[in-house]
Amino acid sequence: MAQFLKLASAALFAASIAAQNSTYVNPAVPTGTPVVGDYNGALRPQVHFSPPQGFANDPNGMFVDANGTWHLYYQYNPTGTVAGNQHWGHATSDDLYHWVNQPIALFPPEETVYVFSGSAVVDSNNTSGFFPGQDNGVVAVFTLARYYADGSAGPQTQNIAYSRDGGYSFEYYDGNPVIDSTSTQFRDPKVIWYEDHWVLVAAYSQEFTIGVWTSPDLKDWMFASNFTPHGLLGTQYECPNLVKLPVRGADGAVIDEKYVLAISIQPGAPLGGSITEYFLGDFNGTHFTTLDPVTRLTDFAKDNYAAQFFYGVPDGQNQINIGWASNWQYAQQVPTGNLEGWRSAMTVPRVNYLTEAPRIGLVMVDEPYDLAPILDSQLNVSMFNGDGTIALDYSSVESGALYLEVNVTNINTTLLTQYSTLNISFASPASGEILQSGFYFSGDTPFFVNRGGIKGFDNVFFTDKFSISDIYSAVSSNEFASWSMKAIIDRSIFEVFVDHGFHAGTVVFYPLQPLTTLNIAAHLPSDAQVSVDIRSLKSAWAQFENQNGAVTGNATSTRS
């Protein structure tokens, strides 16, 4: 949760954050019923989560319950399209693509205290004592951030709330805060289970320090260690995630496990604004130690921040994260706010594991989570050798969303030249706008995305071009090499996974007119085999619309 707020309000009430289990409900914020959304806007993603209306940022409290229901909470301002007035919005899904909007899950305890980012766990053994006779109790752990009447920031403390209805409604614990502090820059607790105790990591943002605490019961937390400044600092650390990932060998089998400590940086990332870095290491229950002093980045573009891993995915399996598909440099200015009344989508769910990359050592792989529930028609399935082009008009695809997979095999690297390229571009014939991407198979082997040809948003921080040198590709090392990419384009988000997920990029873009044509052009040695599979995607939101086109969410809920 970014320290973005500078309130100008005149006479806000400034008391200490006392133990309390009441909440303050702004009269404009609905309770007990989801906020209603219109998901038909031309910029509204159809297979990504975005809030029904208002402003969303960091994903929060993510867990999967015993029924296989995925819970996504998120930093939410239900009354405006800029950050502020932070609640925890809530949505649930059975497949990570079709999200049912739920009633707001966490409300501010007071008018001037906001619910910042945090996490949630299922306390199936009732370690907390909140859940006698229950194995589906949920505890949310989050930052409460006070603001004073003059707009200045008060303390940030770590607090808990418990849900006896499986995560739909929460009561504040009356012993809050569970980790007290006088710091104005101490936030974003993420909790995991380690063998026999809970572990919490939170950011001392401006000290570039991640604190580690342990607890038997989620209420009493003991300080365990500090992870001192590492890697890129930017100007703040936020949203730490500690997660154990399987290490997979070349055949996909699990050969080891290691921890990842992911830290989001905001502002001051190399590309400007917000970005996420991660460190590989071991964790012994109290201390995280890095395997090496290497700084790794989750994305090569600048629109994936504050990603969180779901709690409850079994140990030893690939883990799953979702990030906020934006950047604080322009999140509050993008045109979806004025045009459609909402701002910020989440990334698609990403499946993660570690594997060895040539020369680099272990890297975290990102792949889109199983897309089957949203895959629609095959629009084009092509296979050709060497040079080839595909021109596809997808204006008839109602969702405007596509999935694209390209595999290139049998590349004779001795025949590659600077002209050996694969270009993929999406365009609007109506406006002349174009979103370009492509791969150069020789030289520095860059994969690039260029949103500079999209004209619906003008901002001095909205960088146009992103690229990554894809050395993970076998292209650079073997004589007969292969290369692949997967991409999802969804009205105003482009997500790409290069070379089996060794590289990932999330790029938001805001066209004046919908992009409706796809052009692929391959210039490759004649033996190279190019395989292309283009599918339309079904809107994940359409099924929730009523006859007026409004997504009412779980309107029958009486849980909160």
Add this chain to the structure above:
Amino acid sequence: MAQFLKLASAALFAASIAAQNSTYVNPAVPTGTPVVGDYNGALRPQVHFSPPQGFANDPNGMFVDANGTWHLYYQYNPTGTVAGNQHWGHATSDDLYHWVNQPIALFPPEETVYVFSGSAVVDSNNTSGFFPGQDNGVVAVFTLARYYADGSAGPQTQNIAYSRDGGYSFEYYDGNPVIDSTSTQFRDPKVIWYEDHWVLVAAYSQEFTIGVWTSPDLKDWMFASNFTPHGLLGTQYECPNLVKLPVRGADGAVIDEKYVLAISIQPGAPLGGSITEYFLGDFNGTHFTTLDPVTRLTDFAKDNYAAQFFYGVPDGQNQINIGWASNWQYAQQVPTGNLEGWRSAMTVPRVNYLTEAPRIGLVMVDEPYDLAPILDSQLNVSMFNGDGTIALDYSSVESGALYLEVNVTNINTTLLTQYSTLNISFASPASGEILQSGFYFSGDTPFFVNRGGIKGFDNVFFTDKFSISDIYSAVSSNEFASWSMKAIIDRSIFEVFVDHGFHAGTVVFYPLQPLTTLNIAAHLPSDAQVSVDIRSLKSAWAQFENQNGAVTGNATSTRS
């Protein structure tokens, strides 16, 4: 030196790199006389070094001699405007701005062996034995890179050459290579003196390892240690620099000294392509150990690579570096090649020391070296409070180059809003092109540069926007704060030093028409004092032109 070459030549001779002191001179390459240049092109920098014609990349062999003459060598292809056919070009200066082109200093030993990057030292005590009776002997230490007939890369080895005429002409040592290797990715030696011995650092590029060697005489090198992968890796390490810098307190006094190990990354930098990171540490003559696992970047933009520190600046003083003002992603495509017959300038000389930045710890400060020799008229000296604008037509400035300094003091930070900004833009009324920069005094306090409004170069890697969050500024912490910037604009290069050099950015840009107007607009609280000083810069090249407008360089030289 980037591993860029993939020769297609048919029947090149592939012998081993034997001990030799002959050289191969391509018939098209002049010897004993400088290459002639035309420095009048509309894109040709007037106060930056650029080669007379052809292609320049990494600065090499930089040293200052006992007479105070600065020697700049550089990776040079004198016969084309793309990389290849690498020689060491050479120029000298008394003030680091007025450069006299000298005859090419190092030629390939064979047609298929190129002289890649390296450094030079003054062997004033004749440790090498090359210089009996001399105290001005110069030894160059560099990589020789072999290419085979099929274009594939052969071994890269470290070699030396000596100059008995103060660095103008060199003889290859007959005991080369001084560090042998079978690696095709082992390069860019940089030599310094440490107490009683020479120290060489060189990159095992694809292992992300910097090797450290020691020698009593520059001929016999003993392996001392490896600096293993640290920080951002990109896909290669290049051009390591180990340099001792003074640590200055708030009053400017030297309070300590620390070493910096700078490593250039190419390709795969976060912004795409090439960038330089640095690590702070201690050096004991054989081992560099970091002070912390933090990754620091020299620039916030993407056009400063392979910078080298001058040898010979006395210990305890600020050190001085010059970088290559480009990026391998587009260095060989920029329009100066086709339009004006040259590609790539160097940055202005930068003065460096370390100092404590709020919250971040030690950082390397960059400031432009004393500009006095090129400062010309004061075009505008303004002082105003709060809001104000300056509009300057500088079309009459013959060089097209300006120096700009802005100081803002007495900023009441409690009155800052999101509209508190200072914008500086350069434009061409003829073409409508604009180069924007500016600072937001509140929020994330970003300083930005946007070259997206300049239309003379279109390339999918030519990123438009760069920014940095300037927390070093007192703006974020004190009630009455100050902020400053210095910038040099020079036809096709913009270099900016933000907040007393805590941040620096080098941005190349290629306008269709010369930029001739400068607009400054300040929107600040009414007590804030804005002081602006704009000066024209004198062309550093004009004085070397003959009556035909050609810069012939040191044509009277008979030294080589």
